[in-house]
Amino acid sequence: MLVATLIIVVHLVTGLGVFWPLVAVAGYGAGVLLTPARTTPALDRAPRVELVQPDQLRQRVHDQRRVLLDTRVPEPVSSSMAELEHALERVLDNWGHLVDFPEHQVTVRSMILDYIPSVVQAYLAIPDRRNAQAIGDIIGSFDLLRGEADSIYDAITRNSLNRLEDHNRILHMQFGQLPLERGERGDSGDGGDGGGVDKRAPGAK
CATH class of the missing domain: 1.20.5 (Single alpha-helices involved in coiled-coils or other helix-helix interfaces)
Structure with missing residues (x-):
């Protein structure tokens, strides 16, 4: 900001031509780059409590x-x-x-x-x-x-x-119904007669 202000003052006194605004902006940018960054104090953080495992x-x-x-x-x-x-x-x-x-x-x-x-x-x-x-x-x-x-x-x-x-x-x-439950109900898939014989088959007595 100080560099840009000085450029404007020089322009008013001596005259820098029609491009003086560009010179002022360039001077401001150069000042920003050359100025060291302001360090801000670190915020106090609450201590981290470690939980007992x-x-x-x-x-x-x-x-x-x-x-x-x-x-x-x-x-x-x-x-x-x-x-x-x-x-x-x-x-x-x-x-x-x-x-x-x-x-x-x-x-x-x-x-x-x-x-x-x-x-x-x-x-x-x-x-x-x-x-x-x-x-x-x-x-x-x-x-x-x-x-x-x-x-x-x-x-x-x-x-x-x-x-x-x-x-x-x-x-x-x-x-749906699980196989274990079908077995618990006696639905073994062989008709429930234990012998595996289809009583409705021809010739069955």
């Missing part, structure tokens, strides 16, 4: 159970934790089926990353870990978490069965 979640549950075993908690507590671990492993083994249900994934992550460690640490902070009330409280907490894990697994199973039923319905619509 199923294998890592499984390891977290195992670590929490190991903490209880290493501190030699009463057997009912360790058994309840083992049952909870098994229930969560069933869900984690079918993690791919929860892609369409992110709310269930959030629940499982919260259970493993937040609730279980909080319950374990609260129990271990008690001086007398064989206290009946403390044992009952931690087992009750584990039972609640296991019930939630079982509910999520049941939802996975129902969804899988519904999808299987949908596929079966599509097959019926596309291909």
Whole structure:
């Protein structure tokens, strides 16, 4: 812009002829090319949160159970934790089926990353870990978490069965009655007499 302005001033003072507008435009273009690009500060981007994967979640549950075993908690507590671990492993083994249900994934992550460690640490902070009330409280907490894990697994199973039923319905619509079903009804294709003899044939008694 400064170069173009100077060219216009020179034209007004000395006269550059009828082509002075072209000279001004050329000067402006040359100035643009020679001017370094203005650097703009990078926009602050929110940090990308890496989601904990199923294998890592499984390891977290195992670590929490190991903490209880290493501190030699009463057997009912360790058994309840083992049952909870098994229930969560069933869900984690079918993690791919929860892609369409992110709310269930959030629940499982919260259970493993937040609730279980909080319950374990609260129990271990008690001086007398064989206290009946403390044992009952931690087992009750584990039972609640296991019930939630079982509910999520049941939802996975129902969804899988519904999808299987949908596929079966599509097959019926596309291909009609399947051979297996004909066999189940006794329609073996030999007239149903078991001997393969056509009783309507000439000479049949």
